[in-house]
Amino acid sequence: MKLKLENIKKSYGAFTLNADLELKEGEFHTFLGPSGCGKTTLLRIIAGFTAPDSGRIYLDGKDITEMPSEKRNISIVFQDYALFPNMTVAKNISYGPETRHWPKERIESRTKELLEAIALPGYGKRKPDTLSGGEKQRVALARAIAVNPALLLLDEPLSAADEKLKGVLKAQILETHRKNHLTTIYVTHDQEEAMTISDRISVFRRGNIECTGTPQEIYFQPRTLYTAKFIGQSNILKGKVISAGDMVEVECQGQIFKVQNRSYRYSAGDQVILFFRPECCTAAQGNGENIIKGKIADRTFYGSRYTCSVNTDCGIIKVYDTYPFKLRSAGCQLAVRPENIILFQ
Amino acid sequence: MKENRLLLLLLFIVPFLLLLVFFYVPVINVFITGFSKEGLKSVLTDSYCRSICLFSLKQGVLSTLLSAAIGFPGAYILARYTFRGKNFIKALITVPYVLPTIAAVLGIVLLIGNNGIVNRALMALSGAEQPPLRLLYSMKAILIAHTFYNIPLFIRFVYPVWENIPVSLYEAGKSLGAGRWRLFRTVTCPWLLCAITAACALIFVLCFMSFSIVLVLGGGPQYSTMEVEIYKLARTTSNITKACALGGIESLITLLFIAVYTAAGHQKSSYPAPAGKHGTVPAKKLSLHHFPALLYIFFLILYIAMPMVTIALNSLTGKSGWGKENSLTLKWYRAFTQPVMYNPVLNTILIAVATVICAIILSLIISAVISRWPKGAFLIQIFFFASLGISSILLSLGFMLTISKLGFRPNGKLLLIAVHTAAVLPFTIKAISLFYSRINRRCIECAKSLGAKPLRILWTVKLPMIKNGIFTAGIFAFAVSAGEVNGALMLAPEGFTTMPVAIYRLIGAYRFYQACAMGTVLLLICIAAFYAIDRLGEISL
Numbered sequence: 036m037k038l039k040l041e042n043i044k045k046s047y048g049a050f051t052l053n054a055d056l057e058l059k060e061g062e063f064h065t066f067l068g069p070s071g072c073g074k075t076t077l078l079r080i081i082a083g084f085t086a087p088d089s090g091r092i093y094l095d096g097k098d099i100t101e102m103p104s105e106k107r108n109i110s111i112v113f114q115d116y117a118l119f120p121n122m123t124v125a126k127n128i129s130y131g132p133e134t135r136h137w138p139k140e141r142i143e144s145r146t147k148e149l150l151e152a153i154a155l156p157g158y159g160k161r162k163p164d165t166l167s168g169g170e171k172q173r174v175a176l177a178r179a180i181a182v183n184p185a186l187l188l189l190d191e192p193l194s195a196a197d198e199k200l201k202g203v204l205k206a207q208i209l210e211t212h213r214k215n216h217l218t219t220i221y222v223t224h225d226q227e228e229a230m231t232i233s234d235r236i237s238v239f240r241r242g243n244i245e246c247t248g249t250p251q252e253i254y255f256q257p258r259t260l261y262t263a264k265f266i267g268q269s270n271i272l273k274g275k276v277i278s279a280g281d282m283v284e285v286e287c288q289g290q291i292f293k294v295q296n297r298s299y300r301y302s303a304g305d306q307v308i309l310f311f312r313p314e315c316c317t318a319a320q321g322n323g324e325n326i327i328k329g330k331i332a333d334r335t336f337y338g339s340r341y342t343c344s345v346n347t348d349c350g351i352i353k354v355y356d357t358y359p360f361k362l363r364s365a366g367c368q369l370a371v372r373p374e375n376i377i378l379f380q
Numbered sequence: 381m382k383e384n385r386l387l388l389l390l391l392f393i394v395p396f397l398l399l400l401v402f403f404y405v406p407v408i409n410v411f412i413t414g415f416s417k418e419g420l421k422s423v424l425t426d427s428y429c430r431s432i433c434l435f436s437l438k439q440g441v442l443s444t445l446l447s448a449a450i451g452f453p454g455a456y457i458l459a460r461y462t463f464r465g466k467n468f469i470k471a472l473i474t475v476p477y478v479l480p481t482i483a484a485v486l487g488i489v490l491l492i493g494n495n496g497i498v499n500r501a502l503m504a505l506s507g508a509e510q511p512p513l514r515l516l517y518s519m520k521a522i523l524i525a526h527t528f529y530n531i532p533l534f535i536r537f538v539y540p541v542w543e544n545i546p547v548s549l550y551e552a553g554k555s556l557g558a559g560r561w562r563l564f565r566t567v568t569c570p571w572l573l574c575a576i577t578a579a580c581a582l583i584f585v586l587c588f589m590s591f592s593i594v595l596v597l598g599g600g601p602q603y604s605t606m607e608v609e610i611y612k613l614a615r616t617t618s619n620i621t622k623a624c625a626l627g628g629i630e631s632l633i634t635l636l637f638i639a640v641y642t643a644a645g646h647q648k649s650s651y652p653a654p655a656g657k658h659g660t661v662p663a664k665k666l667s668l669h670h671f672p673a674l675l676y677i678f679f680l681i682l683y684i685a686m687p688m689v690t691i692a693l694n695s696l697t698g699k700s701g702w703g704k705e706n707s708l709t710l711k712w713y714r715a716f717t718q719p720v721m722y723n724p725v726l727n728t729i730l731i732a733v734a735t736v737i738c739a740i741i742l743s744l745i746i747s748a749v750i751s752r753w754p755k756g757a758f759l760i761q762i763f764f765f766a767s768l769g770i771s772s773i774l775l776s777l778g779f780m781l782t783i784s785k786l787g788f789r790p791n792g793k794l795l796l797i798a799v800h801t802a803a804v805l806p807f808t809i810k811a812i813s814l815f816y817s818r819i820n821r822r823c824i825e826c827a828k829s830l831g832a833k834p835l836r837i838l839w840t841v842k843l844p845m846i847k848n849g850i851f852t853a854g855i856f857a858f859a860v861s862a863g864e865v866n867g868a869l870m871l872a873p874e875g876f877t878t879m880p881v882a883i884y885r886l887i888g889a890y891r892f893y894q895a896c897a898m899g900t901v902l903l904l905i906c907i908a909a910f911y912a913i914d915r916l917g918e919i920s921l
């Protein structure tokens with residue numbers, strides 16, 4: 036189902052949440068941001084646990100802003116799973132169908148089907164406190180989807196899991212999403228999680244949605260400097276526009292950078308910020324556009340690659356290298372393609 | 381969302397009004413009358429009243445000091461040693477929590493009375509014809525009874541704190557060259573200070589307000605406390621104004637010490653918890669080399685268990701005829717087929733069950749409000765916990781005063797239920813709100829998101845999660861109500877006798893065997909209650 040958030044506002048003291056967002060049917064959308072940026076608050080507003088100060092929420096075109104949470108048909112999975120400790124696994128899963136007064140046979144077959152889907156077929160009679168973290172998470176997921184919700188909300192469901200388990204659970208969440216074609220909102224502060232799991236990501240900052248886009252758009256063409264800095268590693272240099280045509284020429288500590296002009300909003304004399312990712316920076320030889328000379332100051336091993344900090348006239352530039360090294364410690368040249376550089380004011 | 385809050389607010393008005401009518405109005409009435417010019421003059425100009433005030437303070441201070449001094453080694457042994465039967469000792473020191481005072485008084489009379497077990501044993505050993513120990517009706521008897529109750533209380537307060545002192549503090553001290561004495565002074569004592577202060581403040585309040593112990597073991601005007609005097613003034617001489625003045629002064633002193641207790645308890649809870657079992661000093665195994673500790677444990681068991689054992693044994697003995705020796709018999713229990721014996725049991729159960737129902741319903745509403753309105757929790761707790769500082773005698777006096785002003789007499793049983801409910805309410809609120817606060821809010825939200833309405837959430841999620849709290853509170857309320865004697869003596873209607881009152885009257889009539897049978901039944905009810913609480917949950921303040 037489609038979800039539309041229109042001018043949602045919610046204030047807590049000095050903090051204000053503002054949100055305008057549209058989710059497509061069957062989309063896996065992630066709210067990404069640091070702690071306290073408002074992503075969980077927005078999730079709770081969508082679920083109906085918190086009332087917005089103003090704004091409307093539409094689910095498949097229907098205004099649900101005033102609708103009580105129990106009537107919205109929006110399921111949620113929490114970070115701590117929130118399984119009912121007094122009920123068995125099967126009772127937890129069948130809670131929603133029982134509340135909706137499904138026929139007994141249908142409840143039983145749905146519970147059985149879901150227990151099998153989450154690979155816990157013999158666990159029906161067990162109590163939640165006898166389950167491992169991963170098992171609890173799967174039961175919570177099964178409980179949430181048992182009623183075929185219009186929208187599935189996942190509030191940092193992997194934050195308590197270790198790295199190995201995260202991979203397994205992530206696959207389970209994606210499989211559930213695809214099988215049921217559920218419109219899903221996933222809240223996390225983990226960029227890697229967001230990148231690997233989402234159709235689209237909304238990056239949050241101090242109560243505002245900084246930008247929304249696919250993981251590729253967010254990573255390579257961030258619309259704001261905050262997003263550029265928040266996600267992945269980045270090189271950020273300060274410069275001054277010398278000329279602006281199809282290419283913008285920027286001077287940075289004596290080094291001239293040519294940058295593809297995307298917005299045509301810069302003119303000579305403007306102070307700008309250049310941004311490019313370390314992987315957009317390659318070892319180069321000879322002369323050409325955007326060649327930077329420098330010396331390697333530090334090389335850090337990250338398993339599949341090394342991250343090198345190169346001391347240049349413009350400042351420290353981060354660049355990736357693999358063994359055998361293409362960048363020499365004594366002196367090296369780096370090149371960045373004009374289309375890989377983004378300018379911010 | 382807003383509708384639920386409104387409903388809860390409307391529900392909250394019920395306990396609020398009930399407490400206002402059945403607690404605050406009578407208590408404020410006592411204060412107004414007591415602190416009037418006439419009331420204060422009647423106490424301050426009366427040398428007997430002044431001496432009673434001083435005696436109340438004196439016996440309270442002495443009882444507290446004695447309990448702390450005797451309990452301190454016990455706390456040390458439980459904190460630092462491990463031995464077979466340690467769990468039994470831990471359970472034993474919890475029993476006085478729920479033991480009705482009148483039952484303990486009966487046990488102590490049978491133990492240290494002129495014809496008691498101790499005197500008979502000493503006479504048999506020494507061949508003396510007169511009892512060598514004349515302890516009854518003296519300060520000594522009061523102190524023995526108070527220490528019987530409060531040594532376990534002191535140990536129970538102090539040993540868990542002692543046990544939890546982080547070993548790293550001792551290791552840091554040792555590495556800096558501190559010896560045992562310096563470590564005790566600089567690490568152990570500061571760590572224990574708040575627990576000891578809290579325990580002493582509570583013990584003082586309990587002893588200062590002690591009623592049935594002083595009434596029976598004090599034996600007369602020479603050893604009377606303010607609490608007993610209020611009862612006598614109200615019931616015997618009908619000098620209500622003077623009783624109110626004494627009650628008012630007593631309450632002020634009590635509230636002061638409750639404030640000390642609360643502050644010390646708050647300080648205690650702010651200590652960091654050590655990192656699990658391995659973060660504390662490992663307990664040593666107790667062996668024959670630790671003879672003084674073994675001797676202490678032996679006497680502690682004897683001291684706590686003897687009054688109870690004595691009651692139980694006495695209830696099973698009796699003479700089969702004139703001039704015959706004592707032998708085992710069940711005849712005192714067979715007497716429970718007669719109305720004079722079974723009526724008090726039925727009355728006690730009636731009042732206790734009604735108290736449980738009232739206390740649980742009120743506590744559930746108050747706990748729900750506290751959980752929904754955490755900012756106001758402090759104010760709500762102050763409002764509903766005020767009964768801690770007010771004795772049942774004073775509250776009963778308040779009822780008598782208010783009734784006399786209103787000019788009509790409501791049902792005495794109803795008033796008794798109100799007094800008992802007010803007495804147990806702080807404990808039941810604490811027990812239920814403890815479980816209430818542990819409910820994972822997200823479980824409620826999950827249930828809502830799955831379509832459950834408030835009533836279904838209450839029935840399927842909330843109540844099952846707090847059921848242990850409800851049982852704990854209910855059992856505790858039952859045990860306290862069943863053992864309460866003060867309110868029953870003041871307010872019970874003519875011909876309506878509860879078990880503790882029946883025991884008190886049987887002691888007064890020197891019918892000790894019947895008293896013991898009644899006491900044993902009461903004891904069993906309370907011990908069963910204690911056992912159930914121990915298995916289900918926790919009661920603390």
